[in-house]
Amino acid sequence: IELIHGTAGRPVTIPQLGFGTYKITPHDTETAVRAAIELGYRHIDTAQMYGNEAQVGKAIAGCGLPRDQLFITSKLNNTAHEPARARESFDATLRALGLEVLDLFLVHWPMALSGDLIGTWATMIEFLDSGRVRAIGVSNHQREHLETIIKATGVTPAVNQIEIHPYLTQEPLRTAHRQLGIVTQAWSPLGRGHLLRDPVIESVARATGHTSAQVVLRWHLQRGDVVFPKSVHPERIAENSQLFDFELDDDQLARISALNRDHRFGSHPDEVQ
Numbered sequence: 001i002e003l004i005h006g007t008a009g010r011p012v013t014i015p016q017l018g019f020g021t022y023k024i025t026p027h028d029t030e031t032a033v034r035a036a037i038e039l040g041y042r043h044i045d046t047a048q049m050y051g052n053e054a055q056v057g058k059a060i061a062g063c064g065l066p067r068d069q070l071f072i073t074s075k076l077n078n079t080a081h082e083p084a085r086a087r088e089s090f091d092a093t094l095r096a097l098g099l100e101v102l103d104l105f106l107v108h109w110p111m112a113l114s115g116d117l118i119g120t121w122a123t124m125i126e127f128l129d130s131g132r133v134r135a136i137g138v139s140n141h142q143r144e145h146l147e148t149i150i151k152a153t154g155v156t157p158a159v160n161q162i163e164i165h166p167y168l169t170q171e172p173l174r175t176a177h178r179q180l181g182i183v184t185q186a187w188s189p190l191g192r193g194h195l196l197r198d199p200v201i202e203s204v205a206r207a208t209g210h211t212s213a214q215v216v217l218r219w220h221l222q223r224g225d226v227v228f229p230k231s232v233h234p235e236r237i238a239e240n241s242q243l244f245d246f247e248l249d250d251d252q253l254a255r256i257s258a259l260n261r262d263h264r265f266g267s268h269p270d271e272v273q
């Protein structure tokens with residue numbers, strides 16, 4: 001999927017399937033990320049908050065792939081919503097990851113009540129203009145947050161990374177993204193594993209001969225969203241990447257989308273301040 005911040009000559013393309021690293025301990029991170037890369041993942045999602053950027057960096061350095069084969073995302077910490085601190089933390093992210101140029105940097109949470117939404121986005125634009133990141137975006141932003149920062153700066157975030165899975169399909173926000181030209185990234189695409197025993201998901205899994213996790217991830221891909229499921233188990237990391245040899249039909253997609261109950265497993269953006 002192409003992101004808007006690339007120039008015509010140097011488009012920024014994000015692989016639709018990535019590997020998530022939230023709650024992977026520093027101890028387990030290098031091995032898990034190495035396994036993911038060996039199994040074919042080319043997009044890794046980390047964050048300052050996860051405390052594992054240095055170990056992601058080690059996996060990247062040791063994997064033997066040329067830098068331009070990998071797409072690496074990190075995110076600005078909630079405690080760094082102030083220009084000087086944001087600059088320091090962005091420098092620290094590049095150092096920890098061992099990269100000169102990051103592919104995508106996101107504002108992790110809007111911090112709309114306690115922070116300076118527009119000032120933080122202006123600092124992100126500085127990073128983009130410096131050439132040390134190829135695209136910038138946001139996470140957990142609601143429609144009004146997106147409109148506020150775009151109106152103030154004229155720069156549209158390349159992506160908004162939000163919680164999405166069959167129990168929280170986020171249609172209104174996904175429509176806003178389409179209207180604004182923002183790519184949707186789905187975090188907790190498996191609902192942290194909680195929805196894999198849902199009878200509808202299980203029945204589609206039986207009908208297609210694939211696993212519940214594969215069915216849910218395939219549903220995301222066919223909706224056009226970017227996903228990065230997390231696991232530390234090599235067999236599940238492999239399973240979650242085997243998504244390109246089958247298709248869900250319209251009826252199966254609709255039955256899964258109908259599971260929506262606006263249920264969050266993670267925090268609501270207004271609660272994180």
Ligand code: NAD
Pocket residue numbers: 019020021022023045046108139140161162186187188189190191192193194196213228229230231236237239240266
């Ligand atoms: P997820 O939906 O990817 O679920 C992960 C859990 O599902 C695993 O811990 C495991 O218990 C289970 N699982 C994974 N594969 C499985 C399989 N094949 N079979 C059975 N069970 C399986 O949850 P997540 O880690 O919360 O989300 C994915 C990524 O999204 C994170 O690692 C992180 O990179 C990102 N994220 C971002 C934010 C944000 O605020 N921007 C918040 C949460 C997560």
